[in-house]
Amino acid sequence: MNPLVSIVMLSWNRKDDVRESLTRIQEINYDSLEVIVVDNASTDGTQKMLEIDFPHVHLLRMYKNVGIEAYNIGFENANGEFIVIIDDDSFPEQNSIQRMVDRFNEDSELGVVAFDVRNFYQYDETENTVGSTDKIEGNHYIMSFNGAGAGVRKSVFKQAGYYPEEFFLYHNELDVAYRIWNNGYKIQSFSDIVSYHKYSPVNRSSWRAPFYYTRNAFWIMWKNYPIEIAIRETLFFLQKCIYYSLEQSTTIYLKAFLSAIFGINQIKDKRNPIKKEIVQKMRASLDLAFTFYR
Template sequence: MITPLVSIVILCWNRKEDVLESLRRIRDIEYENIEIIVVDNCSTDGTQIAIEEQFPEVKLIKMFKNIGIEAYNIGFKNAKGKYIVILDDDSFPRRDSIGRMVEKFEEDEKLGVVAFDIRNYYQYDEIINKKIDEIDNNKAIVSNNYIMSFNGAGAGVRSDVFEKVGFYPEEFFLYCNEQDTSFRILDSGYKIQFFYDVVAYHKYSPKNRASWRAPFYYTRNAFWLIWKNYPFYFALRSTIHLMYDCIYHSMEQSTWIYIKAMISAFLYMNQIKGKRKPVQIHIVENLRIPFNLSFTFYK
């Protein structure tokens, strides 16, 4: 099997036990030619010391403060692999997934992103895993009715695609970064494809970990996502709908957070100045963006 270098990039912040477990699982990967990069967003829980002591093979990059998803970009820029695997600090790939991912990329030069099948770590099912081994590795779940983004808890990206379209939108700080990047990848003519046999496990919390950060950044960034990527008519229509939703759900859920996020989007829209590049209409019409997700945290 072809074994080009694969760079695994993880961003962590105050999740010491989770990231340590993820790194232990990564050691079990059945693919030898990998480098592991962990970018720590100035954790205060001992994460940095623990990684240095227990995982000397990891390239640890230490941030001077929490800079959000911009830290991912620092990891991407330091990656030397032909392909980059993006993980959360509480996710890890199935031991055979990296090799399978590489096979997908090597077979299709227009495949820009391999979207992993992200499974709930707390619902691990050995029977399902055994069945996967028996299924045709090259078969993918594909729909002609829509195109898709990817989940940052498990995705593979060609390094040269990142270099061509740019990395994550640093102005977003948190959330919607995968969707924004997907618009640019798809508009450049590359495919984003989901493969059920390329698996990652993610520790979906049994309790909602949402604070004000999630609804605020999801909502604010939804406006910026629209303004950066949608053609004028679609941007105007979607902005009006999103403004209505902010007002409606604020009253419904007795919170000001959506209104604050909407105001912030307008007040600080200079952060996306010069970054607007409308994508092709068929991408807007067919790429599924979960705009309503931001309005579910207080229900």
């Protein structure tokens, strides 16, 4: 019998997307699934829709929008040996759960299967291309994962502390990826393990994305980097904040830096430097913060 897999979705005011994603999940070819939706106090009728249309789904209600902290509530309540993480506008391809479980069973050091996250709006063009079993990796770098589609061993995830609740939004995958690698597990992507995601500009067209990406980039350095690298990269990143503030006529990056400084108490007890080689080999750009106002 297949091991139980828990699909954990975080929702917030995307009722129609949640309905579509859960409808697609019902088509998955895997016989041992539980679905958990953690709702961040939606006001658009999401919870009522879930109660009526998807009574089999385990609904966890937050009293307010607590950001990614709500994901951790879902992870801790998951009963599966493996957890599949999705957004409220993403879903796994029909055969990807079985393929994911097979990869985990083949390699005890595999901590996370990073799905090949594809654009839902090109679904008709890509659904028939799923099938190659190539492993996507490089010889000189290591990778994080995309929270719109990833499978993780619950034991590995719990050991790493789940997502950093203090981040609220963005860069949470990278932060936990550092810890997973540092604990001796791997993150790998396979081209036949696919999820589809509605890439939406809705939440990325305001100050929220550049602010949280910038602030959390500093916190990632201060929490995880060895001291000499943390100092060097902090100064380098601060220079970028100043440059892009002038280039884009915005103060958001500097406000984010000040927020990181004044909010440092939120991470002061969470600093746990990882191995230098992991920082050097991680394929992740913190410069994403600077792309939203161009």
